[in-house]
Amino acid sequence: MTQIFNFSAGPAVLPKEVLQQAADEMLNWHGSGMSVMEMSHRGPEFISIYEEAVRDLRELLNVPANYKILFLQGGGLAQNAIIPLNMLGNTTQPATIDFVHTGSWSGKSIKEAARYARVNVAASNEAGAFTFVPPQESWKLTPGAAYLHICTNETIDGVEFNFVPEIAPETPIVADMSSHILSRQIDVSRYGVIFAGAQKNIGPAGVTLAIVREDLIGKALPICPSAFDWKLVADADSMYNTPPTYGIYIAGLVFAWLKRQGGVAAMEQRNIAKSELLYAALDADDFYQNRVAKDSRSRMNIPFYLRDESMNEKFLAGARARGLLQLKGHKSVGGMRASIYNAMPIEGVQSLVDYLNEFAGR
Numbered sequence: 001m002t003q004i005f006n007f008s009a010g011p012a013v014l015p016k017e018v019l020q021q022a023a024d025e026m027l028n029w030h031g032s033g034m035s036v037m038e039m040s041h042r043g044p045e046f047i048s049i050y051e052e053a054v055r056d057l058r059e060l061l062n063v064p065a066n067y068k069i070l071f072l073q074g075g076g077l078a079q080n081a082i083i084p085l086n087m088l089g090n091t092t093q094p095a096t097i098d099f100v101h102t103g104s105w106s107g108k109s110i111k112e113a114a115r116y117a118r119v120n121v122a123a124s125n126e127a128g129a130f131t132f133v134p135p136q137e138s139w140k141l142t143p144g145a146a147y148l149h150i151c152t153n154e155t156i157d158g159v160e161f162n163f164v165p166e167i168a169p170e171t172p173i174v175a176d177m178s179s180h181i182l183s184r185q186i187d188v189s190r191y192g193v194i195f196a197g198a199q200k201n202i203g204p205a206g207v208t209l210a211i212v213r214e215d216l217i218g219k220a221l222p223i224c225p226s227a228f229d230w231k232l233v234a235d236a237d238s239m240y241n242t243p244p245t246y247g248i249y250i251a252g253l254v255f256a257w258l259k260r261q262g263g264v265a266a267m268e269q270r271n272i273a274k275s276e277l278l279y280a281a282l283d284a285d286d287f288y289q290n291r292v293a294k295d296s297r298s299r300m301n302i303p304f305y306l307r308d309e310s311m312n313e314k315f316l317a318g319a320r321a322r323g324l325l326q327l328k329g330h331k332s333v334g335g336m337r338a339s340i341y342n343a344m345p346i347e348g349v350q351s352l353v354d355y356l357n358e359f360a361g362r
Ligand SMILES: *Cc1c(COP(=O)(O)O)cnc(C)c1O
Pocket: 010, 074, 075, 076, 077, 078, 105, 151, 153, 154, 155, 176, 177, 178, 179, 197, 200
């Protein structure tokens, strides 16, 4: 079989070593005679898996002691409702939530939040076709907003924040980091809530990670479903109801793999090198085009267009023949997209760059 490189935006590539370890342990985890899938979430085996995953993640992201790490379900999209349901209980009604609209995912968050509160779009780059993060000087924030929601990496538009907003300290920042968590160093203490669906940079679909500052817990609206109430979930160590056990196990294997790679700082250096390699090939001449402003370009999700879009199918077929898979862009924006998450080795990016050069006749 030719070597395959999977550029899917998500569910996405996982480290080969992790998949191999999961395969080796599939039928009999550590001599228990059980697959992790068959274990009680309350038994000592699974509890040890869970505790190690939480410990490793806390270490990788340097999560301060006053933040809870929660494993939830419902994906990133459910968070768009779970967050207002958890954060509006103590606010004077009607509450206002500030948003910065930088692309498709923050757009979905705005729509969903509008069911629970007034939303203020403090800044939007819709008119600029979502090609840069509006500079903070241009944001029109609401004094006393319940929180500010941003999507720090827009997976479809390929736009990534390169700064943390400086706002009134009493307003928590909620960040959707689904597609770049663990790809770069972050200062968790600058955020109130960080969330991420697992299927981009953590593990399989079905687990949603939430990192929540403790003082924000316990303020849910009475209509918040119990299974999504941070207080109930945190008090039960993410086992208020049955958690996505196998997904947590794989996420834990990914965290251990990240530690063996040298942690997030080392991954960030690799991600810089990988993304620079790919952008250089796209920028070499006008055969390909990435339309995002240089200082807002994502290191993880790199959309691009062929100058001559009638060659799209030929481009994709040639890529597939070389084992370069899932390069087709999101249907809402067309073109191509290469997602180069932590688990994408530089060899995969080099292979794509070689193909880009060959296809362009360079
Ligand atoms: C994928 C993604 C989501 C949605 O995740 P689901 O698990 O499909 O709900 C939300 N936000 C961002 C930034 C994403 O990349």
